[in-house]
Amino acid sequence: MYLVRKALRNLRKNKIRNAVVFMMLFIAILASMVSLTLFNVTRRIYAETENYYAGEVTIAYGDGSGTAPELSADQWRLYADSAYLRSYAFYKCMPVVAVGLELIDGEYYTEESPGSGQKAMSAPNARVYALLDEQSHDDFSYGERTIIRGSFPDSAAECMLSSELAQRNGLTLGDTVTFILGRDQSENTLTISGIYADSTVELRQANHRSPALNARNDIIVPYEFLEGFDDAMDAAASFLLKNAEELNDFQEELYAKGLPKSCVVQYDTTRYNGAIAEISGMSKIVTLFFSIIALMGTSVVFLINLFALRERQYEIGVLRAVGMPKTKVVFLLVSEMMVLASAGIALAVIAGIFLNPPVVAYMMRLEINRELPSALKSAVNGINSALSPIAVLELIASTGLLVLLSGSATIASIVRFDPTQILAERN
Amino acid sequence: MALLSMNNVSFSYGGGAKDVLRGVSAGFEGGKIYTISGESGSGKTTLLSLLAGLATSYSGEIRYRGIDIKGIDSNRYRSHEVGVIFQSYNLLLADTAAENVELSVQLSGRAGRGAKAIAYELLGKVGLDREKADRKVLKLSGGEQQRVAIARSLALDPNLIVADEPTGNLDEKNETGIMEIFQKLAREEGKCVVIVTHSKTVPEYADIKLQLKNGQLAAADGAAAMQSNGARR
Numbered sequence: 001m002y003l004v005r006k007a008l009r010n011l012r013k014n015k016i017r018n019a020v021v022f023m024m025l026f027i028a029i030l031a032s033m034v035s036l037t038l039f040n041v042t043r044r045i046y047a048e049t050e051n052y053y054a055g056e057v058t059i060a061y062g063d064g065s066g067t068a069p070e071l072s073a074d075q076w077r078l079y080a081d082s083a084y085l086r087s088y089a090f091y092k093c094m095p096v097v098a099v100g101l102e103l104i105d106g107e108y109y110t111e112e113s114p115g116s117g118q119k120a121m122s123a124p125n126a127r128v129y130a131l132l133d134e135q136s137h138d139d140f141s142y143g144e145r146t147i148i149r150g151s152f153p154d155s156a157a158e159c160m161l162s163s164e165l166a167q168r169n170g171l172t173l174g175d176t177v178t179f180i181l182g183r184d185q186s187e188n189t190l191t192i193s194g195i196y197a198d199s200t201v202e203l204r205q206a207n208h209r210s211p212a213l214n215a216r217n218d219i220i221v222p223y224e225f226l227e228g229f230d231d232a233m234d235a236a237a238s239f240l241l242k243n244a245e246e247l248n249d250f251q252e253e254l255y256a257k258g259l260p261k262s263c264v265v266q267y268d269t270t271r272y273n274g275a276i277a278e279i280s281g282m283s284k285i286v287t288l289f290f291s292i293i294a295l296m297g298t299s300v301v302f303l304i305n306l307f308a309l310r311e312r313q314y315e316i317g318v319l320r321a322v323g324m325p326k327t328k329v330v331f332l333l334v335s336e337m338m339v340l341a342s343a344g345i346a347l348a349v350i351a352g353i354f355l356n357p358p359v360v361a362y363m364m365r366l367e368i369n370r371e372l373p374s375a376l377k378s379a380v381n382g383i384n385s386a387l388s389p390i391a392v393l394e395l396i397a398s399t400g401l402l403v404l405l406s407g408s409a410t411i412a413s414i415v416r417f418d419p420t421q422i423l424a425e426r427n
Numbered sequence: 428m429a430l431l432s433m434n435n436v437s438f439s440y441g442g443g444a445k446d447v448l449r450g451v452s453a454g455f456e457g458g459k460i461y462t463i464s465g466e467s468g469s470g471k472t473t474l475l476s477l478l479a480g481l482a483t484s485y486s487g488e489i490r491y492r493g494i495d496i497k498g499i500d501s502n503r504y505r506s507h508e509v510g511v512i513f514q515s516y517n518l519l520l521a522d523t524a525a526e527n528v529e530l531s532v533q534l535s536g537r538a539g540r541g542a543k544a545i546a547y548e549l550l551g552k553v554g555l556d557r558e559k560a561d562r563k564v565l566k567l568s569g570g571e572q573q574r575v576a577i578a579r580s581l582a583l584d585p586n587l588i589v590a591d592e593p594t595g596n597l598d599e600k601n602e603t604g605i606m607e608i609f610q611k612l613a614r615e616e617g618k619c620v621v622i623v624t625h626s627k628t629v630p631e632y633a634d635i636k637l638q639l640k641n642g643q644l645a646a647a648d649g650a651a652a653m654q655s656n657g658a659r660r
Contacts, residue, residue, distance in 0.1 A: 013522075
């Protein structure tokens with residue numbers, strides 16, 4: 001206890017030297033904290049990416065062909081009702097020719113003429129999306145499309161429109177919409193059961209305007225409307241597991257619900273490897289940055305110790321000469337450094353409360369600005385940007401280790417001197 | 428039996444390149460003041476360092492209360508048995524006089540009734556009042572700093588006090604004051620005080636005057652050191 005009191009007294013007595021040491025320590029700790037934050041966020045983004053791509057699973061025949069079995073909407077509903085799932089995607093998309101609608105970007109529409117002698121056929125000017133339910137497409141399940149009036153269609157005779165398209169055509173609930181399915185030229189008239197607000201990216205191809213490529217012209221129908229159509233231009237039939245490690249448990253549940261044993265639940269390894277390769281580049285850079293900062297921090301503290309303790313050789317000589325054991329001398333000097341480091345950590349944590357959110361936000365922005373699936377984007381967005389207690393503990397542990405390592409090494413090099421030699425040099 | 432004895436002690440620098448002590452034998456008893464004189468570079472401070480346990484690379488034997496000091500933990504020896512006083516005081520300059528003494532009290536393990544209180548008491552014993560005890564040592568005169576160094580050496584209540592040129596930087600008045608303290612410690616408290624000095628006046632306070640010459644320690648009057656035990660004053 002006396003040594004701790006003496007350490008505190010020593011800190012008060014050499015204000016300028018200790019202020020300089022403190023500032024250097026604080027800068028080293030702050031830099032370590034920022035790099036630790038970057039490291040942790042990248043680790044979280046990496047884990048979320050890994051979990052997403054390993055957790056996005058499909059059902060396929062287990063013969064290695066990768067071919068998916070034909071599943072009915074009812075089967076899918078049954079399989080999708082599982083506690084293992086975070087979400088699921090089940091939809092089909094077909095091009096259509098909307099009849100009598102004033103479409104958004106309609107002025108860019110050019111009607112194709114297939115040549116003489118054939119029946120004239122209009123080019124598609126819109127798309128129909130057939131969804132299992134409101135949750136079976138990311139745009140709805142992650143809130144980029146929200147039903148603002150009415151409800152999801154109850155039957156194959158109903159549909160939903162975007163609020164822009166409905167407004168442009170003066171349509172409301174109960175009105176009808178007619179379109180021709182491109183494949184068999186069948187004309188379909190459906191009643192509007194719902195209108196949704198749409199905040200997805202409007203143009204499916206940047207800098208290219210066409211009503212068929214404008215998302216606001218999409219017509220949403222129930223899955224049953226397109227059941228049996230196997231030439232969809234876009235389709236999805238996948239589950240997203242909450243935890244990628246529960247794949248086998250989920251598969252067993254599906255077998256219990258009637259999935260033939262000839263089928264397996266699997267994730268797309270090519271897609272997974274591609275995504276992981278992309279993120280590991282960033283992860284490696286951050287790890288390297290973290291290592292460099294840690295090395296620099298250790299070097300700075302080592303040099304601080306060296307300079308501060310060289311100056312204190314005389315004091316060390318006196319302490320040794322009056323019989324203070326080397327261990328107590330080291331304890332005294334390391335205690336002083338620890339007190340300064342503790343103050344540095346406290347200040348760095350306060351600074352971190354303000355610095356951490358923008359650093360985390362920057363990293364997340366970098367990741368989110370890439371083309372990411374909505375579910376992954378949502379998971380990345382959900383990463384807590386506040387300085388976590390674990391991060392503070394990591395900071396304390398790494399700083400303590402840093403001070404102990406560099407401090408002890410430097411001090412050990414000094415206390416091995418004979419006290420008479422130290423005093424003789426001074427005298 | 429001598430409190431401290433040297434038996435055929437030799438010491439050299441530079442791996443034998445320069446012999447400083449050659450087979451020195453001497454005995455030091457409690458209740459007496461010993462002075463060791465000699466020319467500059469004769470090895471007086473080296474001899475003192477050996478007695479204080481500050482240097483250990485010698486041949487021969489140094490026994491404290493009959494035990495070879497190489498067998499005693501050197502930190503314990505310095506913090507419990509021997510009080511060392513340096514010519515340049517070697518005090519902690521940023522600390523007050525009391526804090527310097529308190530440090531040694533703490534190291535000696537005598538802190539039971541309050542290390543600070545013992546420190547003030549010891550400083551009082553060497554003539555420094557409370558006001559001076561609370562001053563930083565840099566704000567004390569040379570004589571006062573040496574008194575602090577003596578008080579610090581007494582913190583462990585040692586039987587043996589070794590002092591290297593304790594009055595080397597002091598004027599005559601302060602020298603007298605310091606030597607009177609040493610006399611009191613020897614006469615009244617039975618301590619063995621060994622003083623290295625090149626002063627001509629300090630040996631006058633000694634019970635036994637020794638001379639270090641050519642690496643050999645001899646009584647200043649020519650008799651062998653081991654047999655010297657006559658009081659001069």
